[in-house]
Amino acid sequence: MTAYLRRRFHIVARALAWEAHAIWRSIRLAATEPGAERDTAVQSLKAAGAALLSWAVAGWWWDAPMALMAPWTALFLMQNSVYRSLLSALQQFTVVVLGTLLAAAAGVLTHHTMAAMALALPLTVLLGSYARFGTQGFAAPTAALFVLAYGSYTSADIAHRFLETLLGAAIGISMNALVLPPVHARRLLHLHRQLSLSSAELLHTVADGLADGYTEKEAQGWFDSARRLSDVTAGLREARRWSDESNRVNPGLRLRRRVEPAPPPTEWDLVWAGVTEHLSSVIRMLSDPAEGLSLGPDQTKALGTLLRAAGDACRLGTSSTQPTSRRPRDGHAHRDFRRSLARASAAHRRLTAACAWRRRASALAAGGLLTDTRRLLTALLTAMDTDALAPRSATPLSEQYAGG
Incomplete structure (x- = not known):
């Protein structure tokens, strides 16, 4: 039994050492020469910068009640091309609107968080699987959860949510288009x-x-x-x-x-x-x-x-x-x-x-x-x-x- 554990330990140690070497190699390549590693690092930093800027505007300057939506949207719109960012923004805003409205309707009808989730989540998950929404379909049930978990489905809350989503989309797209826009050649x-x-x-x-x-x-x-x-x-x-x-x-x-x-x-x-x-x-x-x-x-x-x-x-x-x-x-x-x-x-x-x-x-x-x-x-x-x-x-x- 001890010999078996020792062998397993050596296998895990070698795997971890190989992974650490691969990570260090990627870091070194990103710092020393242009390539996929540097492109990934740049896009990651841009996504973080877009999220921070969105939070600074929505949460710190405006003190908006739903400020989380702005950095959340900006973070996920940092795509591998400007065109993909625009397409994802359209898809995400559409599913956020639909998910928010469905959740708000369920909340108004039931006046109970658990019942509203039981009513809204199956519909929004099904909606998010629609192929036209691509990878942004997951935003529909997520938006519904935000609405019902915070109990914020008045007209003013919904308007704030849409406005902050648009703000995050504008900042994310602008950051991707104007700061080292990705070109894959x-x-x-x-x-x-x-x-x-x-x-x-x-x-x-x-x-x-x-x-x-x-x-x-x-x-x-x-x-x-x-x-x-x-x-x-x-x-x-x-x-x-x-x-x-x-x-x-x-x-x-x-x-x-x-x-x-x-x-x-x-x-x-x-x-x-x-x-x-x-x-x-x-x-x-x-x-x-x-x-x-x-x-x-x-x-x-x-x-x-x-x-x-x-x-x-x-x-x-x-x-x-x-x-x-x-x-x-x-x-x-x-x-x-x-x-x-x-x-x-x-x-x-x-x-x-x-x-x-x-x-x-x-x-x-x-x-x-x-x-x-x-x-x-x-x-x-x-x-x-x-x-x-x-x-x-x-x-x-x-x-x-x-x-x-």
């Missing part, structure tokens, strides 16, 4: 760069495996890595949503130093999601014996060259997410991008020629491989036009592909 830039680099690394790994000879287990590991790229694209969509939302109705955006570099356009996300999808299809052909793909030395060499050149092109796709001081000149990056795709295109033609005389039994698998690799290169050509590496090209996509 770092994660978007990070995922852009991660998607390009991870695709490039995977393509180079597969090319090396083709050159050195690979096992079925290695090919399955490549396919697992390709499928994990879909998690990055899913995170990219979420980060794009937050970035776009943080730029909406943000009056303080022009006052802040702009994020350097600016994120690529939305089309970038769609194009590179296609790149990863076609990359996954190519690797599935190599990893699944059921596909019936059998490559000879010439096909293997041509495919390896194609994938390596495609990986070089993917790596160049990270240039648009680097700061201007570290970014290659646009003309040079564009030229290198085209050269990589020209090598890949030439390798695809050699692969097509090498597969032309395949036996009928494997012709279908070879045709699928040629189609998937062609789609991969076409998606990369589209990425070249979409990426900030180069201006929009007026050359038709089919002519770009045929060109060397």
Whole structure:
């Protein structure tokens, strides 16, 4: 029994030590460099400041009877974007009004606190679960509890409650909009760069495996890595949503130093999601014996060259997410991008020629491989036009592909 308790103590101690280390790391990062930790610290301080200011106005200066409503509202309106603060303010004020009126009606009808709670709380909890109210729905039963617990449901009390809610909302929104308004672009830039680099690394790994000879287990590991790229694209969509939302109705955006570099356009996300999808299809052909793909030395060499050149092109796709001081000149990056795709295109033609005389039994698998690799290169050509590496090209996509 003593040995068991000792082991449990060591497990708990290690867990607490790990948690303490994680907390200290977050504090250090918040103090030393920009990032999610600093953003969280800033928003927390702003929420506390908005609540204190609301209390100073409503409780200290006005000496309002329901002063708690002002800091309570301001505290919960410090959202991750100005647009979200405005939306939450509208939702919260609506549910506070409805919860207060329901509680007041229940109090007038019953003249008994317990009976009024039994009547009002089920209705307000149900009201708070309405999807249109989002996370602010909890304010409906909370407002009802405040009304009934304090027994304050006269017309003057209700008017004070609404006025103080509006005061807290105004202070919370103003604080979020004018004091370091949140702009979410770092994660978007990070995922852009991660998607390009991870695709490039995977393509180079597969090319090396083709050159050195690979096992079925290695090919399955490549396919697992390709499928994990879909998690990055899913995170990219979420980060794009937050970035776009943080730029909406943000009056303080022009006052802040702009994020350097600016994120690529939305089309970038769609194009590179296609790149990863076609990359996954190519690797599935190599990893699944059921596909019936059998490559000879010439096909293997041509495919390896194609994938390596495609990986070089993917790596160049990270240039648009680097700061201007570290970014290659646009003309040079564009030229290198085209050269990589020209090598890949030439390798695809050699692969097509090498597969032309395949036996009928494997012709279908070879045709699928040629189609998937062609789609991969076409998606990369589209990425070249979409990426900030180069201006929009007026050359038709089919002519770009045929060109060397």
